[in-house]
Amino acid sequence: MEKFFASCPRGLEPLLAEDLAAAGAIDIQTLPGGAHFRGDWASCYAANLNSRIATRILWRVAEAAYAREEDVYKLALEVPWPRLFAVERTIRVDITAVKSPLKSLDFTTLRIKDAVCDRFRRETGARPSVDTRAAEVRISGFLTADRCTLYVDTSGAPLHQRGLRQKTVTAPLKENLAAGILRLSGWQPGAPLLDPMCGGGTFLLEAAQLALGIAPGARREFGFMRLASFDAGVWNKLLADAHARELPVAPANIYGADRDPVALRAALANLDRADLLDAVELIEADILDLDAPAPAGVMVANPPYGERLSELEELATFYPLLGSALKRSFAGWNCHIFTADTRMPKLMRLSPSRKTPLYNGALECRLYEFRMVAGSNRPK
Incomplete structure (x- = not known):
């Protein structure tokens, strides 16, 4: 079982929990703006495919206490990134913080990126390239006052982007x-x-x-397709079942x-x-x-x-x-x-x-x- 976090618009957390349970998630714990849950990769794929409420499904890969930027760097360096995705994949790192004591989130973001690249260099002799606009693998850091959690985004583009809407008007709803x-x-x-x-x-x-x-995700691609753990057989079965219900x-x-x-x-x-x-x-x-x-x-x-x-x-x-x-x-x-x-x-x-x-x-x-x-x- 893996650990995940699903985000959603604030106020819709109970509906998100219903979607996650329908996807096979367990130990669902809601909080403002999302829910923590556990599940296998099939439940992760199903949540991405079928949830109409989720914004992103994030895979938790590390968590520890921290006090300085170097603590965050060391935590990120311990993650076996080359086992999670290929060095040829482009990456992007983002940070969200609530009451973090760190002075520069930009510098902390840079240290996470350095740690990912250093781990790749150590194991493969090469490092992934950074693409801030259309990265194939998105890495997210979440900082509270004393803990840092690192995630890999399994969704890619936000899930509210169904791949359908092209023409927009002023201030459209997500x-x-x-x-x-x-x-x-x-x-x-x-x-x-x-x-x-x-x-x-x-x-x-x-x-x-x-x-x-x-299904809201039946016409688009997802970030989990670019991870080393991607099981095409499981995904194709879920997608075929979804198309059969149309x-x-x-x-x-x-x-x-x-x-x-x-x-x-x-x-x-x-x-x-x-x-x-x-x-x-x-x-x-x-x-x-x-x-x-x-x-x-x-x-x-x-x-x-x-x-x-x-x-x-x-x-x-x-x-x-x-x-x-x-x-x-x-x-x-x-x-x-x-x-x-x-x-x-x-x-x-x-x-x-x-x-x-x-x-x-x-x-x-x-x-x-x-x-x-x-x-x-x-x-x-």
């Missing part, structure tokens, strides 16, 4: 955060789903993959709308590139004028947050209109709105039935649920 919001909304494939402010279509892409049984592309009761034709073209291009266009119905419309596409269903929306004063004033005018539109046109729907603007429910004159704290990167947000009923939504 795919794993969108997948988490969909799961928190309670939406199930087959039920009507609407994103009335779809932008580049991230919610639509995630929902269509769910509806058609497409359904033919067909209308899936998923609807997207946006008033911006540029955003709508981006959503169309992304869905088309992912071969998911036939699963989704797109229309150009303003949410304030939009009719519900079904008598009941789930709405998910990620409206602008408002970063400038003029935008905040526009949103203060928009929210009451949005509340009226939801009451008028979406009775019978569960509406989930993700925002960092805590004024929204009050200005919409709606009482949320639930609010879930989530983070979009470092930005603290809320996922508000509004259960729309005919007439007033206020309790008597």
Whole structure:
């Protein structure tokens, strides 16, 4: 059994734990932003392939107490790097620190890189090259106040990069955060789903993959493929099983709308590139004028947050209109709105039935649920 750490958007840790358990992980321990777990390589591969929530799966290769940069260097030098990957692989080293006493994280990063190269030189007479942009093997150091842990990244590119989205719009949601919001909304494939402010279509892409049984990692490569431990037989079996579960592309009761034709073209291009266009119905419309596409269903929306004063004033005018539109046109729907603007429910004159704290990167947000009923939504 190996030891791993999976990272995820903060607030989605319970969903991450579900994904890891489904992949065969054991001893799962969540903490803000991720979870430690144990498992064999098959569970590592399965987590990378199937988790819609994880950002990275990191393989723990060393851990010890430290006080100085040289302690970190010695810890890294003890790792048998030539047994983990070939010297021809390019490398990159990154460090994350919480309350570390070290003065220069850049220098500490350099010392880890030196240790990796020194160990290779000692055993093979050669050293790997560094590539900070597209490294084949990523090595991560995590420093607390007194302990250093070293990891090898098994994911490669972050797992939210499904290899599907090409056209982007302003501030798109990361795919794993969108997948988490969909799961928190309670939406199930087959039920009507609407994103009335779809932008580049991230919610639509995630929902269509769910509806058609497409594993989020089925169309991309992973860092573990470049490690000496890679078992192609185990991986090919997992991938074949994943492809066997996929359904033919067909209308899936998923609807997207946006008033911006540029955003709508981006959503169309992304869905088309992912071969998911036939699963989704797109229309150009303003949410304030939009009719519900079904008598009941789930709405998910990620409206602008408002970063400038003029935008905040526009949103203060928009929210009451949005509340009226939801009451008028979406009775019978569960509406989930993700925002960092805590004024929204009050200005919409709606009482949320639930609010879930989530983070979009470092930005603290809320996922508000509004259960729309005919007439007033206020309790008597």
